[in-house]
Amino acid sequence: MLSEFREKAPVGAEELSVSFEFFPPREGLSAEPLMNAAQLLSQSHPAFLSVTYGAGGSTRERTIEIAKELVHKTNSPIAGHLTCVGASREEVDAVARTYWENGVRHIVALRGDAPEGSGGFVPHPEGYRNAADLVRGLKNIAPFEISVAAYPxxxxxxxxxxxxxxxxKAKVDAGATRAITQFFFEPETFLRFRDRVAAHGINVDLVPGILPVGNIAQAMKFAKACGTKVPAWLQDLFEGLDDHPRARSLVTTTVASAMCKMLKKSDVKSFHFYTLNRSEASFALCRLLGCRFY
Ligand SMILES: Cc1cc2nc3c(=O)[nH]c(=O)nc-3n(C[C@H](O)[C@H](O)[C@H](O)COP(=O)(O)OP(=O)(O)OC[C@H]3O[C@@H](n4cnc5c(N)ncnc54)[C@H](O)[C@@H]3O)c2cc1C
Structure with missing residues (x-):
């Protein structure tokens, strides 16, 4: 039946939990599109909205500013990302304190990446060595909720x-309660990883990171950087659509919706959307998954 397109949570069933990730706009660009997207998506009562921390800590001030603005302009819990790259413990701790003082009680704690061409991550001489070390440090600052990254x-x-x-496991043992995955394009990739995480004795809320691909060239660039496979069938679907943005967005929503529904059927109850500061695809996906907006 076509009514199945609009899934409904069975009476008494736990509702889905969704969260949305944004990045601070480049210097000089307006944050208005981000704020509009965040305000719309906030109506789904997300678990949180998060703001990324630019590579090498490059967006520190803007990340903090956007996180503060989101605290004031939405009713959602806000998470600030934080990395260890190129900063001493003292500097990283100062950012965490600023988050806490401004109502940001959730941190997505990451190691981060070395700047391109610099030959790989080397901890700052007085800095945190990796994400697990950062999680331990943050726990000494305030009772933050802490999420970390995971890689299917x-x-x-x-x-x-x-x-x-x-x-x-080290990150969870240090105090993280949620692991958000890198994006992936086949539901089995996540489901097999979930089995391996459980078999490894890791007790954590494992949340799939969903990237609604709108631009295959951009997705392939991201995927190459983080080791995600882009299946040939997905590349084929977008072939010849470069000049057809509306068709591309229909394909995006259809593919991502099919994947989310397969995950939901396999008892996945939380989804984290990489919004790229746009609301449409995530908004449509949440509606199709049966999230309520009010
Ligand atoms: C949900 C999500 C959000 C992200 N947000 C941001 C962001 O806002 N800003 C940003 O710059 N980047 C972000 N990233 C990217 C992330 O910073 C990179 O993937 C980075 O390379 C690894 O970070 P991590 O926190 O996973 O590192 P870690 O968990 O520290 O691990 C990094 C690597 O080192 C290995 N490792 C760690 N400790 C040890 C050890 N003691 N001995 C041996 N090996 C070890 C791990 O196995 C892994 O291969 C995000 C990634 C995800 C999935």
Whole structure:
């Protein structure tokens, strides 16, 4: 039946939990589109809205400003991302304190990446060594809720898939309660990873990170950087659509919706959307998944 398109949570069933990620706009660009998107998506009563921390800590001030503005302009809990790159513990701790003082009680704690071409991540001499170390430090500052990153297709720098799971366990043992995954394009990729996480004895809320692909060239660039496979069938779907943005967005929503529904059928109850500061695809996906907006 076509009414199945609008899924409804069965009476008494736990509702879905959704969250949305934004990035601070480049210097000189308006934050208005981001704020409009955040305000619309806030109506789904998300678990949180998060703001990324630019590579190498490059957007520190803007990330804090956007997070503060979101605290004031939405009714949603706000999460600030924080990385260890190029900063001492003292500097990182100061950002965390600023978050706390401004009502940001949730941190997405990350190691971050070294600047491109610099030959890989090297901890600051007085800095946190990795994300697990950062989580431990943050716990000493305030009782933050802490989320961390997880990699269904294994982090490109991990010595093995097993070592990557050991690292995820270290982050959870240090106090993280949620692990948000890198984006992926096949539901089985997430489901197999969820099994491996459980078999490794890691007790964490594992949340799939969903990237509604609107621009295949951009998605392939992101995917290459983080080791995510882009299946040939997905590339084929977008072939010839470069000059057809509306058709592209229909394909985007259809594909992402099919994946989210398969995950939901496999008992996934939380979804984190990489919005790229746009609301349409995430808004449509949430409606199709049965989220209530009010
Ligand atoms: C949901 C999400 C949000 C993100 N947000 C941002 C953001 O806002 N800003 C940003 O710059 N980047 C962001 N990233 C990217 C992230 O910073 C990179 O993927 C980075 O390379 C790893 O960060 P991490 O926190 O996973 O590192 P870690 O968990 O510290 O792990 C990094 C690598 O080192 C290995 N490792 C860690 N500790 C040890 C150890 N003791 N011994 C051996 N190996 C070890 C791990 O296995 C892994 O391969 C995000 C990623 C995700 C999935």
């Amino acid at each position: 297709e294994v982090h490109p720098e991990a010595v093995s898939a097993e070592a990557d799971l050991d690292n995820l």
